[in-house]
Amino acid sequence: MEKPAAELPNAHSHRSVRPIEETVRTDFRHAMSYGGYLDLDRLLGSQHPLSQPEHHDELLFIIQHQTSELWLKLVLHELLEARRLFDQDQLGKALKCIARVKAIQRTMTEQWSVLGTLTPREYAQFRGFLGSSSGFQSYQYRGVEFLLGNKNRGMLRVFESDPEAHALLSTLLTEHTLYDAFLRVLARAGYEIPADILDRDTSEPWSYRKDLVPIFQKIYESDDTPWGLYEACEDLVDVEDNFQAWRFRHLRTVQRTIGFKVGTGGSSGVDFLKRALDLTFFPELYAVRTEIGN
Numbered sequence: 001m002e003k004p005a006a007e008l009p010n011a012h013s014h015r016s017v018r019p020i021e022e023t024v025r026t027d028f029r030h031a032m033s034y035g036g037y038l039d040l041d042r043l044l045g046s047q048h049p050l051s052q053p054e055h056h057d058e059l060l061f062i063i064q065h066q067t068s069e070l071w072l073k074l075v076l077h078e079l080l081e082a083r084r085l086f087d088q089d090q091l092g093k094a095l096k097c098i099a100r101v102k103a104i105q106r107t108m109t110e111q112w113s114v115l116g117t118l119t120p121r122e123y124a125q126f127r128g129f130l131g132s133s134s135g136f137q138s139y140q141y142r143g144v145e146f147l148l149g150n151k152n153r154g155m156l157r158v159f160e161s162d163p164e165a166h167a168l169l170s171t172l173l174t175e176h177t178l179y180d181a182f183l184r185v186l187a188r189a190g191y192e193i194p195a196d197i198l199d200r201d202t203s204e205p206w207s208y209r210k211d212l213v214p215i216f217q218k219i220y221e222s223d224d225t226p227w228g229l230y231e232a233c234e235d236l237v238d239v240e241d242n243f244q245a246w247r248f249r250h251l252r253t254v255q256r257t258i259g260f261k262v263g264t265g266g267s268s269g270v271d272f273l274k275r276a277l278d279l280t281f282f283p284e285l286y287a288v289r290t291e292i293g294n
Helices: 040-044 059-089 090-113 120-124 139-148 155-157 163-174 178-188 210-223 227-256 268-274 281-293
Strands: none
Touching: 040 227, 059 090, 059 139, 059 178, 090 227, 120 227, 139 155, 139 163, 139 178, 139 227, 163 268, 178 210, 178 227, 210 227, 227 268, 227 281
16 A cells, blocks of 8 residues: 655655764864874875965875875785784785785776876976976885885985985895795795795895796695685785786876876886886796696
8 A cells, every 4th residue: 555645755855954963972172083083184284285376286196196105105004914924824814914905006096097187288387396206206115116026225225315214115125025925934834935035135126936836836726725825826916916007007197197208206207117017026926827727
């Protein structure tokens, strides 16, 4: 039986105010507030456009890069914890950290679509006010690369004027990488990781090791492989794939915005970014795919 019209929910209500429930706190004179917890006064007050007169789109450029730095801070936090957990053979917990990194990477890659709304003309109107500042100088980005194996001692020169950044990167340069930690997990699990790999100079960038490929082939092809080890291999591949997707979106965003101009930090711009696509973190995990099933 159809309900009387008066009992039907009013889908076209003209009310535009939602009453505040009596239990909702409204007095924060002696209580922690949302803005206080997040230190929003400082966070939202840290955007300082330099263009004169101030260009409307410079705020977009600043927020885009500040947001990326916040995500990179969390990526570093999670990768360091994943490495620590690998060192303690807590594989499941380490993979949880890596899963979070993968989610962050997807978010960071999609963020390029926001910066992509900045047209060449709009950017050109305030680009000169950036001076010599450049994303190339992001120490957190370099920290992530170092943790994943793309170590470059020469990069430390860029941060000599920033003692904290220089100290962090100097530490990460000498410490073992996430991949080193995982290979040690495999060694403790009974896989025959060569001793010179386990004892390598971890301040050097990772170089492809052909003798690891049969070990990964065994992991992938054996029905006896513990699921966590198989999953870890795939998760590391996901991290590299995501990183390359980020690099590519960066490249394309730069190309559509400034074409082939020299970068503000002195790099060759697009050509320099293209060469980053040739870098790899876990080459053996890609090489093994050629061997699986042979």
